[in-house]
Each structure stands twice: as C-alpha cells, then as structure tokens.
Amino acid sequence: MSEPNPVEWVPVAELSELARRKKKQVVVGDTPIALFLVNGRVFALHDVCVHKQRSLSKGTVLHGRIICPGHQWSFDPATGEAADQVECQPTYDVRVENDKVYVDPRPRPGRADAGAAPYTTTAAG
Amino acid sequence: MIRSIVTIGAGQAAAVAARALRRRGFDGRIELLGAEPEAPYQRPPLSKEYLAGDDDCGLHLLSEKWCAANDVHLRLGQPAVRIRPERGLIELADGTEVAADAVLVATGGSPRRLPGVEGERIHYLRTLRDADRLRAQLRPGVHVIVIGAGFIGAEVAATSRGKGADVTVVETLDVPLQRVLGRDIGATCAAIHRREGVTLRLGESVESVVETPTGVVVTTSGGRIEGDLVVVGIGITPNTTVAEQSGLAVDNGILVDEYCRTVVSNVYAAGDVANHWHPLFGERIRVEHFDNASRQATAAANNMIGRITPYADPHWFWSDQYDRNLQYTGHAPVWDELVVRGSVEECDFSAFYLRDGLVRAAFAIDRGADVLVAKELIAGRVSVDAHILADEDVDLSELTALEEQL
Numbered sequence: 001m002s003e004p005n006p007v008e009w010v011p012v013a014e015l016s017e018l019a020r021r022k023k024k025q026v027v028v029g030d031t032p033i034a035l036f037l038v039n040g041r042v043f044a045l046h047d048v049c050v051h052k053q054r055s056l057s058k059g060t061v062l063h064g065r066i067i068c069p070g071h072q073w074s075f076d077p078a079t080g081e082a083a084d085q086v087e088c089q090p091t092y093d094v095r096v097e098n099d100k101v102y103v104d105p106r107p108r109p110g111r112a113d114a115g116a117a118p119y120t121t122t123a124a125g
Numbered sequence: 126m127i128r129s130i131v132t133i134g135a136g137q138a139a140a141v142a143a144r145a146l147r148r149r150g151f152d153g154r155i156e157l158l159g160a161e162p163e164a165p166y167q168r169p170p171l172s173k174e175y176l177a178g179d180d181d182c183g184l185h186l187l188s189e190k191w192c193a194a195n196d197v198h199l200r201l202g203q204p205a206v207r208i209r210p211e212r213g214l215i216e217l218a219d220g221t222e223v224a225a226d227a228v229l230v231a232t233g234g235s236p237r238r239l240p241g242v243e244g245e246r247i248h249y250l251r252t253l254r255d256a257d258r259l260r261a262q263l264r265p266g267v268h269v270i271v272i273g274a275g276f277i278g279a280e281v282a283a284t285s286r287g288k289g290a291d292v293t294v295v296e297t298l299d300v301p302l303q304r305v306l307g308r309d310i311g312a313t314c315a316a317i318h319r320r321e322g323v324t325l326r327l328g329e330s331v332e333s334v335v336e337t338p339t340g341v342v343v344t345t346s347g348g349r350i351e352g353d354l355v356v357v358g359i360g361i362t363p364n365t366t367v368a369e370q371s372g373l374a375v376d377n378g379i380l381v382d383e384y385c386r387t388v389v390s391n392v393y394a395a396g397d398v399a400n401h402w403h404p405l406f407g408e409r410i411r412v413e414h415f416d417n418a419s420r421q422a423t424a425a426a427n428n429m430i431g432r433i434t435p436y437a438d439p440h441w442f443w444s445d446q447y448d449r450n451l452q453y454t455g456h457a458p459v460w461d462e463l464v465v466r467g468s469v470e471e472c473d474f475s476a477f478y479l480r481d482g483l484v485r486a487a488f489a490i491d492r493g494a495d496v497l498v499a500k501e502l503i504a505g506r507v508s509v510d511a512h513i514l515a516d517e518d519v520d521l522s523e524l525t526a527l528e529e530q531l
Contacts, residue, residue: 021520022522054450054493058494059497060498062522067493069450069497070443070493071450072441072496
C-alpha cells in the first residue's frame with residue numbers, strides 16, 4: 001500500500017517570503033535550512049557552511065550560485081557542490097504548491113566522486 | 126609549442142597553476158620547484174586554525190594521489206638559482222638543470238625582520254616550520270608581545286587569546302590597519318582587540334627587543350614591556366633574487382603585465398612576488414593575499430597555454446579574528462567618500478570607499494555578502510548613490526542584479 005520511505009513534506013515558508021531577499025533561514029526539527037530563490041526556482045541547502053560553519057542564509061545569490069558570506073565559497077544550488085573544492089553542502093528536495101514551500105528534511109545523497117578533486121582540504125577559500 | 130611548465134616556488138600560486146593547467150587539458154610535463162621541504166600547503170591557517178592546534182585544518186594543497194594521477198612532479202627542498210631563458214632551463218642550487226619551455230615564478234615573500242632581533246623566544250611567521258615553533262611556545266598564561274597590528278599580528282593576537290595567553294600588541298600607527306582602512310574604521314579593529322582583553326600600545330615605536338634567560342623585554346617609545354615571547358609581524362618583502370638573477374624587471378616585486386607576463390617571453394609571475402599591472406585600477410599593485418595568488422596563477426596558467434586571459438578582478442581577502450570575519454575587496458589608496466552601512470559601534474557594518482562616485486574598495490565585519498556585492502560594483506564600475514549604500518532597507522544584491530539585466 002505505502003512506499004517504504006514515504007516523503008514527509010514539511011511546510012517551511014510562503015513563496016512570497018522569498019520574493020524580496022531571495023533567501024530565508026528556516027528550521028526543520030533541529031536542522032537550520034537555507035532557502036534560496038534562484039531564477040524563479042526554490043532551492044534548499046543546509047544553512048551551516050561545510051567549510052567554516054558560517055550561515056549560508058546570510059550569504060547571497062550571484063550569477064546563479066550561492067555564495068557563503070564567510071569565505072566566499074560558491075555552491076551549486078541544486079547539488080551543493082562547492083566550486084574548486086572537494087566539499088559538498090547537503091541539499092534537500094523542495095516542492096512548491098499553492099505558493100507554499102515544502103522541504104523533504106532528509107538530505108539528498110551526496111556526490112560520489114569527491115576523491116577525484118585535487119584538494120584534500122577544508123581550510124581557506 | 127609549450128611542452129613543459131615549471132614553477133619556481135611550490136606554494137599557493139604554484140599549486141593552483143598546476144591544477145588549472147591540467148584542468149585545461151595541458152598534457153606536457155609539470156614540475157613544481159620548492160625551496161621549502163614541504164609539499165604545497167596553504168598559509169592562511171598558519172596564523173589561525175593551525176596555530177591554535179588544529180592539525181586537521183587541511184593545510185595541504187595537492188595530495189600525493191592527485192599528483193600521481195595528474196603526473197605533476199614536486200622537487201622540494203632545493204632552491205632555484207636562476208632561469209636561463211635562452212637555454213630553456215632553470216638552474217638549481219645544487220647545480221641541477223631543469224628543462225622548462227615556460228616558467229611561473231611564484232617565489233612569494235619573506236617576513237621583514239627587525240635587525241638583530243632573533244632568538245629562541247622571537248618569532249616571525251611565514252612557513253609551516255615557523256608556525257610549528259610558535260605553536261610549541263603558545264601556552265595558557267604566557268605573555269605574548271606582538272609587534273605590528275597588521276593582519277598577521279591581529280590574527281596571532283586573536284589565536285593567542287584563544288589559547289589563553291596574555292597579549293600585548295605594539296603598533297607604530299595610531300590605529301590598526303590605518304593605511305588601508307582609515308582612522309575611523311581602523312579604530313573598530315582596535316576596539317575588537319581591547320574587548321577580547323588584548324593590551325594595545327598604539328602610536329609606539331619599538332626601540333629594542335632583548336631576549337633574557339627567562340623571557341623577552343621589548344622597549345618602545347612608550348616604555349618597557351616584559352613578556353615570554355615576541356612575534357614580529359611587520360610585513361613581508363618579495364623574494365626577487367631568482368628574478369634578478371634571471372634578468373627579469375624587478376621593482377617592489379617582479380613587474381608583470383595584466384596577463385602576468387614578465388619582460389622575458391614565456392616567463393610569468395604570480396602571487397606575493399608579482400607587482401602586477403592591474404587594468405581595472407590602472408596602476409601597479411602587489412598584493413600579499415591568498416585569493417590574489419590563486420587568481421593570478423590561474424590567469425598565468427591560461428596565458429601559458431594560449432588561452433589569453435587578463436587578470437582584472439578586484440582583489441579580495443579575509444581575516445578571521447576571534448569569532449569575527451573581516452573582509453576587504455578592491456583598492457583604494459585614497460578616497461573622497463566613506464559610506465558606512467550598519468553600526469560601527471556594534472561592530473556589525475560594511476564600509477564603502479568611494480572615489481569620484483565609484484566604489485573602489487569595501488571592508489566589512491561579519492558582512493561578507495556586502496563585500497561580494499561591492500566586488501561586483503567595483504569590477505563593473507557601477508555608479509551608486511551613497512545613500513543607497515547606507516540604506517539598510519535596500520538589498521544590495523539588487524544593485525548587481527540590476528547590472529546583470531542591463
């Protein structure tokens with residue numbers, strides 16, 4: 001009858017809340033999640049930057065990428081991949097229905113080929 | 126045809142160049158010549174996380190695995206002496222000759238030293254070895270005297286406080302970073318240190334530094350300070366000996382054009398050692414920061430293999446002190462208008478340095494997003510009303526978004 005792991009969509013925001021600043025921090029359970037509106041689409045990433053724990057929702061969207069305010073790491077909003085780095089920011093599935101934003105609080109599976117990158121590090125940037 | 130590329134130096138710029146070359150599909154020989162015995166590592170953590178004792182802060186830039194997989198060779202602990210462009214080779218100190226069709230000179234800089242000021246308890250901070258030596262002496266309760274309130278001095282002060290040391294900072298100027306930030310904004314940096322329990326002795330010049338069997342005594346124009354160790358952070362000088370021996374033009378670093386080319390064909394320079402003609406600012410600028418080294422190296426790598434790329438980005442750097450994140454972008458030796466957004470008193474602000482109605486530089490504490498916007502405004506030479514910059518109700522990123530639409 002039911003799926004083995006049914007998605008539990010959690011309502012987190014009104015779409016209108018993203019209209020102005022294009023970003024908003026929400027908390028699901030204990031997890032802070034940063035919502036971004038990029039080219040009309042909503043993305044959700046873990047709010048705490050994998051690099052040095054700064055808050056991504058205090059960052060900005062530039063040329064379609066999420067920029068961390070701490071050290072300007074640049075993330076792909078869809079995959080969480082950081083430009084020129086091994087690290088990957090956790091991302092979440094998003095659904096928008098009737099101008100309401102829902103998030104699936106289970107992070108998406110991460111990138112598999114991290115070992116191919118030259119940097120073995122998390123520092124600086 | 127460029128079949129082999131060698132870097133003199135194996136730091137940030139060299140590592141980034143190697144990576145960029147392989148990413149762009151260059152399949153010739155790549156070799157990095159390092160004077161230090163260590164494989165390429167990044168220096169920013171040496172005054173921050175690594176100094177604080179975090180061995181896992183990810184210092185190293187190129188893993189062995191990556192070097193093997195990408196056929197990038199490291200020749201370490203062997204200083205280069207000169208380039209022989211006419212013979213297409215580099216001479217090393219031990220007499221070895223290394224063939225190179227193109228060379229990136231990325232020899233970095235060395236700490237400026239106070240004459241005669243050397244000793245067990247006296248530190249200069251540039252290399253991993255320097256950091257290890259300082260780290261071993263940095264313990265709770267020791268009194269650290271930092272000479273110089275620039276970025277290295279400020280970061281060492283912050284890290285030392287974090288380790289439970291007592292800290293005194295001596296600075297010749299009246300406020301930290303006065304030349305870069307100006308008096309008012311520099312004063313906020315002073316306030317941060319004081320709030321964290323650092324004793325600041327500003328406007329005092331150092332007259333002598335003496336190591337005793339039990340400590341150090343620093344005498345300044347303002348009096349005598351006794352401590353356990355001294356860290357001197359008064360800037361670096363570019364390492365130009367190899368360049369001079371190789372016939373490159375040198376004046377406050379190696380002179381390079383906007384493509385990071387030196388006056389000798391197929392010889393490039395990048396990073397702390399490069400005095401670069403910056404097309405955006407229309408002057409020569411030598412910058413001693415991580416991001417600049419990376420970007421210049423990327424541009425140099427591209428140009429070496431025929432992908433003509435000027436380096437015209439506004440400079441950008443950060444400093445982490447205590448739990449605060451400071452950032453600066455651009456270049457403004459002089460300005461005619463300073464616009465503050467936010468509260469200087471609460472140390473939550475960004476400051477924009479304008480000249481002739483254009484943003485030339487910006488500094489922020491815990492407002493990295495504003496700095497990113499400023500960088501775009503500087504790069505695009507966007508004319509912005511000072512009132513808009515100061516108005517917290519305006520979302521600054523809309524200024525760049527507007528620009529993108531035009």
